[in-house]
Amino acid sequence: MLDALSPTILAPLLAALCVSGAALGLPVPTMPALIYAGSVAVGRADAAALLAATFAAAVAGGFAGDAVWYLAGRRYGFRVLRVLCRLSLSRDTCVRRTETFFARRGVRILLVARFLPGLAVVSVPMTGLSRVPFRRFAAHDLAGVSLWVGGGLALGALLAGQVDALLAWLQNAGVGLGGVVLLVLAVFIAQRVWRRQRLLRALRASRISVDELHALMEAEAPPLLIDVRSAPNREQDPWRIPGASTPEPDVLELALADLPRDRTVVLYCACPNEISAAQMAQRMRALGFSDVRPLLGGLDAWRASGRDLLPLDALDDTPDDAPAVPLVVAPPPGSRVEA
Template identity: 45%
Template structure:
């Protein structure tokens, strides 16, 4: 029965599955490619003849879905990345790591992005936002898609006997197998979502509002150190900062701990909707001995939405910790 299903609908199923996965839906496509590769190895005269068409369809489906994200990045820039940050079940710091990875390797990263969890869905819209030409995007994305699909099909062919044994055991259990697999996937997603919501809830009270920060900056007491912890790539897309900000990298935590007074008030902001990156760094600095560290509620977007003045980005290796007054816009 499985043989007939794969022979008749296999290419269409692979195309639909890969397209859905590349659009960002929670439907992994690699297992489908592995299964098709295994079936092709076990039935070379029937399903095996469809290997090349399936590879082409997988690449084509990937390019369609990825092009949608590329154009979203081109049209909406950093807002697309903020949307991904909001929807992701991973910490915002994971999104920042992929931004830095793209910033280091550029569009070439698309040739291997499919093999790194989370990298593809962020690097593709970033390629659009950073002004990559569509031709360059298609070239590297096609290489990556072809490598990724080929690996899936080859893995299926190599491990065909083991996969056949798994399906033989699953067939004896009947529909119960599918129910168990779906239930486990749902439980995993629910667990990740629950942990993320609990972290956000736990950190919600330990923040400073835009109005509170603005008032402290007017009063100039106590001394404030204002850290902008956005990635360099995010700052390129949104080249404005809160006046007096110091660029800080959480990967250089030891240098930060050694450089700044532990009794000064430290305010940290980023640009991801849930400020988890800022809250995470605030916790690290607090654990390192700083007495008063808080994330800015709503981050840079909240400051901008409140009508407060922004400063054009100026990269400096060393900025004074004296905070300039940021008058509200009229």
């Protein structure tokens, strides 16, 4: 079916579908579609019109998809990020990184988000849940989508000869354009699935359950418990497990400098598959800690078990002689991330 369409119709259609699909969180190879669309226009009498139509269609599709997630983030908050992690093949690995980028750069992150793998679709709902005005979101998002689409089309125009040679070789081998699209999509998805499964296999081997953590907390030498959620996440849910501290990632080495490296450490977050806790566990192992374990299900699992929670700014009865990690309290509920 794809082979029967003329380039004038196919190029804008393919670019718009891929850009909008990626904006909605689907695992589609956007850049190859833009490169193909840019290469198709080279040498044609209507090259300018074709490029303009492709650019407009792709930008409109990308912005439409982003607007959906912006409005969802504004209404549903961090629950949207959990949905994205289920839709996408690797989105859960970049939620923490996006929160950190957004806390530092605000809505300006949308200008470059698409150039950093996995960042765009999470940063968009982050602008919504941070209450960035729609007009501001639209201006930055349109600029970011335009840069991404324009860069892909320009790259396709520069590589037009190589793209044509590749398509000709595939056609001689009996593979049409439809087959090429399906092949690229299959390789793209397979690579993402493989990376995700490798990370999850390593994570399953080290997790601790809520019941196991509770038993350790009742023991004579309780573990060091660390809340690794980001500041925006803690702002949305300002509660913690009793005894937990919240050192910021940027000062983690300083906060943990005086603690014994053989002490048991339990990390928890509020993200699918405990990815943030797993990544922090890797970082702490690199600092010399030998027993670091993410909490299975994170804060949500602890809450679902019916066990006690404390407000982030509440003090608990930690023994005076217990080593402590400096407690960094999240902003009060209702405060806004600087945009």
